[in-house]
Amino acid sequence: MSPREPSSDRAVRSRLLRSLTASALAVGLAAATAPPASATPQAARAGAGTQRAQLLRLARNLVDAGAPGVIVRVDDGAGRPVEIAEQAAWTRRDHPLQAGDEFRMGSNTKPMIATLVLQLAAEGRLALGDPVEKWLPGQVPGGEAITLRMLLNHTSGLFDYTEDPAIRPSILGKDRRRWTQAELLALGVKHDPLFAPGTRWSYSNTGYAAIGAVLEKVTGARLADLVRDRIARPLRLHHTYYPVGSAWRGPYARGYEPDADHMPAEVPAGFRDFAGPRHHGHVDVSGNDLAWGGAAGAVVSTTQDWSRFYTALMSGKLLPAAQLAQLRTTVPVDAEHPDGPGYGLGIQTGTGPCGTFWGHDGGVPGYLTTTLTDRAGGRTATVLIATEFWAEFEADPKIAEAAHALQNAVTCTMFGKPVPAAQAG
Template sequence: MSRTFFVVRRRPHRTVALALAASVAMASPAVASTTGDNTEQLRRLARELVAAGAPGVIARIDDGHGHPVEIVEQAPWTRQDHLLTATDEYRMGSNTKTMVATLVLQLVAEGKLTLSDPVEKWLPGKVPNGKAITLRMLLNHTGGLFDYTEDPALRPSIVGRERQRWTSAKLLAVGVKHDPLFAPGTKWSYSNTNYAAIGAVLERATGTSLANLVRDRIARPLGLNHTYYATDSTWRGPYAHGYERDAAHMPPEVPVWFRNFAGTRRHGHVDVSGNDPGWGGAAGAMVSNAQDWARFSTALMSGKLLPAAQLAQMRATLPIDARQPDGPGYGLGIQTAATPCGTFWGHDGGIPGYLTTNITDRAGGRTASVLVSTEFWAEFETDPKLAKATQAFQSAVTCAMFGKPLV
């Protein structure tokens, strides 16, 4: 949803790769700090992020040497709802795409799918021009499909005012009723409809639900006890509460149809953590926590989840910005960018109440996760102060992951 980080978005955006690459570059990192100095700086920056308006912050950084650093800060007014901990579950938004792409590539390795399969093969008659759109195009956002999250039909679900069961097929139908953005394979443009189609293909090819596929192929084998594909608003463990501004405090830049969230009012905010994320579907309905996602990232990038050939296909990237062919890139459900501190891989996500980023190095030996428990300010670029504090914290986290803290 945000232009600073990726989410289940409805508008053009900057991805996490672009945002982090820019913010880290501007920060001019130095290498000569100790681990202790780094941890204290991270805690200070997290406190500044809360002071700038974030209801809560969770971060976990593992530089591959010693014990991971965990940072938790929250605004005092949120404590009557929940005392935030480093192990809390939270909504992952579009980080979901990395896990869904992993499922596709597992089936490719097993010979059940090929990346060159046209979507028409699996979803006959469901996608206009489906013979020309391949699974690879869906996974790397070159399919040209309109983004379903921009359709007015989704607005009541996004703000939690409507509870309906959004299946992959229903979300796909919303997206494809609009004209395509461009001819398949000719451009790159982020669209959640691509992953709605992928979700429908996975269910058709396997005869089972996305929730079961995530559970049986990734969560259980890796022992991810807090990772699941959400099919309703239910949480399975202690969770971070997510908040958005209430209607009276919503910035004027936010359109009227996104100004009135369902949920309990608190300190000029609405607690949106009880709202159903099902409208995110295969594009954004995952729930996890920082520890689980680090284990997933390590398993993925080290080759535990995918054979070498499929991992190489995932890492085959296209430029996010055609004007920067050597700049940040997008592969199959994964992003990458070079920074002065190192080249990271990962994704980000945003769904009301939850702005998340998960990154790792190429081998999966280093991992980092960040949650900021409010998101619409980034979606609509309404809070420069919060944006600046978030970028400063993200920059420090990125460099700390590579053992190169900012000073």
């Protein structure tokens, strides 16, 4: 299929492993009521119990709207973090959901992969301006003009491999092959590029497949080992890892999608039938292998671990100042709105009434995650929703409305500001 052909299936595939935070969440925040400027730290502390109760209610509303499970963790940097786990009654036979459970991070993998590249840049082992041809000769057509920086900030113009029909059986859990970075890269570059390198922005998981291949070439190590040795072990992230199979290492949140008979009508026929155990109109997809996510989306973590990662990253513990500045150097997501949401190196940013946030999100079958932090890493937040195709296909307005309400409230709580009145009522 040509990348320029209009197709509803192509539009859907383009959102898999795609990042939505800076565009979608910033829009939601723009509609929120700004908190009073006169709020004092004492008043904020006094309202902490109220805020937790509001977040708990909004999480419960999301479950009542149809989400099988929800995990929330918010740390405003001023006290004890708020942790919430809510689940539908029918899911308890599979696993009693806990706030510390492991889950698939999807495209939240990208900030971690970008951090590995920047660490190697700081060590002089590669440079952001290196053409991809230098490290992967002959593997990327036009690779002489595509730099590592372009791969990281999605300005390479490479077609997104998740849009190729060959990946669909893996997405549905029916093909359990162990995709390599080189195979994922080859899947994307067999299509014509979308535009000349560096001239536009377009989210491309193929760019991160290329980055994964470069990391393995430069270091001679597997991505799983790089994540473990350079990030997880130094930060004592005991439940964060790049999986080498479908097995989990600790207690984990089950992820679900509706079965074929209960899938919303908006979902095309080719995306309606997942592999996995079935009950209560759903398929448990948490045992399906995410090798197809590769460097673009395969990492597993927890809310606590990810908070620690973001704090270390944004405070400079993982990167020298020069590389951290590169991470935060953004390009506009929408060329028509250059002052709007921006994308840096594996991380994006947006501004709402409650503050300017940095972060990412990720969507893979069964798991939709949003992770946020402030510029210094002193405040962090994560929301996990244990189902994802409603977002891919805009197929469930009821879940979408409840999810936006929770995400907006979580963001303002992270900044230590009152939950907007529109969400608190």
